[in-house]
Amino acid sequence: MADDSIVSWLTASQTALGPTADSLDWLTETAARTWMRTEKTSLEELDGWVVDADTGNLHHHTGRFFSVQGLSVRAPGATVPAWDQPIIDQPEIGILGILARDFDGVPHFLLQAKNEPGNPSGVQLSPTVQATRSNYTRVHRGRSIPYLEYFQGALGAKVLVDTRQSEQGAWFFRKRNRNMVIEVGAEVEAIDGFRWFTLGELAELLTVPDLVNMDARTVLACLPSPAAGTGSGPLAAALRRSVDPWETGAVHTLAEVLSWITEVRTRTDVDTTLRPLAGLTDWLLTDGRIARPDRRYFSVVGVDVEAGGREVAAWSQPMLEPVGTGVVAFLVRDIGGVLHVLTHARTEPGYTDTTELAPTVQCVPETYDHLPRRPRFLDEVLSTRRVRFDNSFAEEGGRFLGARNRYLIAETDTELDPADPEYRWLTVGQLDQLLCHSFYVNIQARTLLLCLRTLL
């Protein structure tokens, strides 16, 4: 349960609007001083990377960073009861950390302008620190990571957020990062390439396509909701009642929600086994990439990257390149004056704990063109005129090439059986409470929760 004083402090940040034009100018300027070139190349000719002769798995010659392996999924009783796929294995727990600092009673958050090879349109706003365990535990051979020390000595510091959270369970095998927000004092200043933002400024920047990166979104989402923002009208009013940590007016108690999650996780029978990439059903290494003959879902490609600014760097790596743009949506409804979010219990093969709470809709619509049944609520999301948030964001540009989703929030009057096996109405306050713990709220739902708070 969030401290009341933290919630009111965050509320001051949420209502502090900033000069958005200045922020965008700063970003453009910072971006102009750096460049990055990403060129596709054959996986078999990828500098520093090895296709294992026995398994076909892809790994770095040092064994570091990550590998691409095969995964067999068996889910008896599911719509698709068995499939194979490539998956990224990156067992290390990295740090995604944002520093917070009080300026005259208003908390500001330190973000950096950062490019990644998979970003669809260059520089994005990123956390203060994005560091893998290799980065922060081994002797570093290049520059040290700015601000890292504040997240490593976190014990005893003022910790606002510190929880491991999952990432895309369809593409990562049990990947989890430590999401942290640490409050620091006036001794900490923004160095070149970094800038302090209020939540109100970030709310405006969240309406710019592909600007706030996935890592910044997941960390900011783990903060408790502010009590209010600058919104007006019935939606903002219902949303303010929804962030109430006492769950006043919630359709279900949190105990009932937890029992439902326990039931789904007990009932869901998914067996996932890492296995050699070579010989996976439906996936082949041809033309220097790993893909299905029908080209569905995604492929694994190689890229050569060159980047420059103050220093020049060049490296090569495999990336996962998805097919199509996804649709990720919350349907929300005012129930008795309290806004409720239609939440889906979603199973993905790479989740640490089987099932997490996900958006109402999360799919790439065109991948269902050949199937008899479309995902529940997709057609409502695509046809509704009651859209309250609609923007495109990119997913992790360090691993995914041009991966974009359209994130939508729309109001609905849809009814739901209270005993529906797969969906529940939750308040924002309940999602906030679950976010204090690991592996309850998936990464797409975390982005939407952050966007929903901009409507406060």
Place this chain on the structure above:
Amino acid sequence: MADDSIVSWLTASQTALGPTADSLDWLTETAARTWMRTEKTSLEELDGWVVDADTGNLHHHTGRFFSVQGLSVRAPGATVPAWDQPIIDQPEIGILGILARDFDGVPHFLLQAKNEPGNPSGVQLSPTVQATRSNYTRVHRGRSIPYLEYFQGALGAKVLVDTRQSEQGAWFFRKRNRNMVIEVGAEVEAIDGFRWFTLGELAELLTVPDLVNMDARTVLACLPSPAAGTGSGPLAAALRRSVDPWETGAVHTLAEVLSWITEVRTRTDVDTTLRPLAGLTDWLLTDGRIARPDRRYFSVVGVDVEAGGREVAAWSQPMLEPVGTGVVAFLVRDIGGVLHVLTHARTEPGYTDTTELAPTVQCVPETYDHLPRRPRFLDEVLSTRRVRFDNSFAEEGGRFLGARNRYLIAETDTELDPADPEYRWLTVGQLDQLLCHSFYVNIQARTLLLCLRTLL
């Protein structure tokens, strides 16, 4: 957070003392109508069980129940950085369920008198239902399981507890069971072999050696703490302030405790790999059992079981037979009028999520005789005169042969560095809140928490 009305209802149960002599008579009578014989036999001649020719793993010829496999553990930087061991693999999630019913405002809990082959002294008090997934999903060839239907239709029923919890991470590989307490109405009566108990009665029965079984203890521990009991004196007073869900007077906030758990789980680098039993370092199948040449820790043995009462049954199975009796202890301290529990962040190779909160001390002292360093706080626990609870309980008699631990609660004045990497002072209310979620509080700490509440 527990509902206030549930806490006051449980408090009525805690203060309702029962005729303990009658309960013990009932148990003796019920036990007299049944019998069970357990005889050790060679693993290689175990009826229905197979020693796999390639791997040496033990499994039932049907593939059901459980298997015994090998586990390699690599924990760089730990006191023992690498070892091999046999481990029980039972991936199915079973149900451990207790029915609750209101009698004139006082909740009663339905337990059964039940024998298991590994019990050190026969019949124990067990949950209403102990069912593996094989039991409850497949067509059952024998009797149906009484009361099972109340736990399968739990959605919509009055659910007091419903959470997956771990079991012994030293002996089970990622075993977890669904712990449930469901409230039912007056239509549910105790059939032969079952009886309703108040928490007050159970508090008295928890002072009888080896009487309340492990499964009943873990499920009852998951209930929120009552607000009071029949205790008097300063310890009871400090304990009543400790169960406060608002954490008044707690040394650390729950957010700080969660950050510490995140830090430990991120820092702890344990790699566990299932591998063939045959060829494990230090473990051999000789004389029909799997053991170390030095006979330390435990062995895996075979048993033939015959049981009778209304029906007669006979079966054979492997069991894990530990060496020695363990010591499991909470040191507790009144800090500013609020009782705090000295909690250890403990890593066991079979945990689903690396590390769980454990008792101050949890070990078999004699296994340290050959080692230079004894576990922290063990000597204080063994020498203190300030013991407030001291009783012996058996562990899961369906898998472990004669496994017993001495459970102790003792007061202390010990000081702890607030940034100690491995220990923290927690209130009972904080442990209650963590018990609403999976994999935070280990099974030994759950038993001690239940015992601690008897001092309320």
